[in-house]
Amino acid sequence: xxxxxxxxEVRVRWLGHRxxxxxxxxxxxxxxxxxxxxxxxxxxxxxxxxxxxxxxxxIHVDPATASxxxxxxxxxxxHDNLPLHSH
Numbered sequence: 001x002x003x004x005x006x007x008x009e010v011r012v013r014w015l016g017h018r019x020x021x022x023x024x025x026x027x028x029x030x031x032x033x034x035x036x037x038x039x040x041x042x043x044x045x046x047x048x049x050x051x052x053x054x055x056x057x058x059i060h061v062d063p064a065t066a067s068x069x070x071x072x073x074x075x076x077x078x079h080d081n082l083p084l085h086s087h
Contacts, residue, residue: 001046003027003039008068009060018055021047025059026067036061 009024025043027036040059047057062071074087 001039001043003031003035004043005064006067008062012054015055017053019051019053020056020058021051021054022058023047023060024062024068026062026064029063029065031063 004025005028006026007023008026009022011022013020023043025040027039031039040061044057044059048054062068076084076086078084
């Protein structure tokens with residue numbers, strides 16, 4: 001897909017007789033939010049047309065300089081009188 005520099009995570013699950021996908025894509029870090037959103041919509045549209053049982057797609061857009069789940073990890077911290085934890 002034009003504008004997608006990498007696909008870092010793909011999760012697909014059956015919900016009844018249909019599939020739902022969650023995908024992380026990486027785009028150029030210089031792009032504005034609107035441009036990244038357009039790329040995500042085009043990617044979603046292509047997937048829905050080409051995968052027979054796919055009925056829903058959630059696409060997370062990352063900059064190519066920080067793509068993938070490793071960049072979403074939140075280190076151990078404390079707040080709101082909660083014990084030390086990470087996410």
